[in-house]
Amino acid sequence: MTTPTTDPGAAGPGAGAGEPAAGRRSWLREHSELGVCVLLSALGVLLLTDALTMDVDIAQRGPVGPRTVPVVVGGGLLVAAALLAADVLRGGRGRAETGEDVDLSEPADWRTVLLLTGVFLGAAVLIEPLGFPVAGALLFWGAAFALGSRRPDRDPLIAAVVSFVTYAVFDNLLGVPLPGGPLMGVL
Structure with a gap:
């Protein structure tokens, strides 16, 4: 019994001509997953380039200006791309998804979609x-209701608190003016 040989020249002249391309394709x-690394890197560079070339009057903004979030997100994308590339090159592999807990034979829930849209x-x-505080509270409460929450004692209160805190953070701390509406004139 003979064992197959791994010598590329043993199969005859010209047999190994396509092997480097095949080996490259196999690699x-x-x-x-390195394609995802390239995409993440491109998005990170794009965000950083746009943020750093933005024309902003820094004297009016304060410590957290419009460049902060794009710079942090762009830097995070570059770090994630580098870590993923290192993992892939060391042999790490993503696992195939086993599936979602969704029954594809069921029809779409158009009631929820239409409620959220409304x-x-x-x-x-x-x-x-x-104003934002009232409209935001209606948005948060309406979204919770559309997605199935039926707690009339708790949901409107949580929606109001989230909306007012969001308004205060953006309007007062970040300097992003939001419409306060008539309620803010009273408070």
Whole structure:
């Protein structure tokens, strides 16, 4: 019994001509996650470039300006890309997803989709006359209701607190003016 040989020249002249390309394709197939690294790196560089070339009057903004979030997110994308590339090159592989807990034979829940759409459009229309705190509270409560929460004792209170805290953080701490509406004139 003979064992197969691994000598490329043993199969005859010209038999190994396509092997470097095939080997390269095989290596790329085994390391396909590097494509995600390239995408993450490109997005990170794009964000950093846009943020650092932004024309901003720093004297009016304070310590946290419009460059902060894009710089942090762009830097985070570059770090994530580098860590993922290092893991892939060391032999790490992503696991195939086993599936979601969704029954594809069931029809779409159009009631929820339409409720969420209505709540969002309603908040967009009401934000100018009522202000962000009231429109935001209606948005948060309406979204919770549309997604199935049925706690009338708790949901409106949580929605109001989240909306007012969001308004205070953006308007007072970050310097992003939001419409306060008539309620902010009273408070």
